[in-house]
Amino acid sequence: MPATVRVARFVLTLKVAFGIVGLALFGAIIFASAGVAAILPLLPQVAVTALEGWLLSRWMSRRKPVRWGVVAIEVASVGAHLTLVAIDSDFGWTSLLSLSVLFPLAVVIPLLMPSAGRWFDR
Numbered sequence: 001m002p003a004t005v006r007v008a009r010f011v012l013t014l015k016v017a018f019g020i021v022g023l024a025l026f027g028a029i030i031f032a033s034a035g036v037a038a039i040l041p042l043l044p045q046v047a048v049t050a051l052e053g054w055l056l057s058r059w060m061s062r063r064k065p066v067r068w069g070v071v072a073i074e075v076a077s078v079g080a081h082l083t084l085v086a087i088d089s090d091f092g093w094t095s096l097l098s099l100s101v102l103f104p105l106a107v108v109i110p111l112l113m114p115s116a117g118r119w120f121d122r
Contacts, residue, residue, distance in 0.1 A: 004110035005119050011106040012056055012070065019049035048077060067120040071111055074104035 001009075023046060030038045051073055058066045081100040085091050095101070110116060 002113075002115040002119050004113045004116050008070070008107045008110040008116065009056070009059055011103060012052060015103050015107070016049060016053045016056055019045065019052070023049060044080075048073065062120055062122040064120055064122070067111055067116065071108050074108045078104045 023042060027039055027042055030042070052070070055066055055070050055073070078101055081098070082091070082095070085095040
């Protein structure tokens with residue numbers, strides 16, 4: 001496995017782990033204070049974290065759809081974050097330097113390298 005693919009896998013593993021811990025903590029706090037109905041806004045993040053975890057589990061298959069699936073979900077994640085920030089009218093340089101943008105970029109950029117393309121060429 002090339003170093004670029006290892007870096008992308010490591011960052012994606014961190015992202016999934018932080019997502020699970022964050023959802024567990026935030027979900028418990030919301031559930032304790034407001035009940036089940038207040039957890040509904042967390043469902044998109046649950047879906048993204050679950051999809052990233054599933055793609056991470058399929059990583060060693062070295063299939064092209066895994067690579068492009070990870071790229072697509074990370075680009076969509078950045079797009080959703082930037083859209084929400086723009087709607088809240090807080091858009092600026094600090095929103096571009098947040099972890100919600102930097103982590104997905106640290107996954108996408110190595111996966112777009114030619115060595116990653118050769119490794120996932122199966």
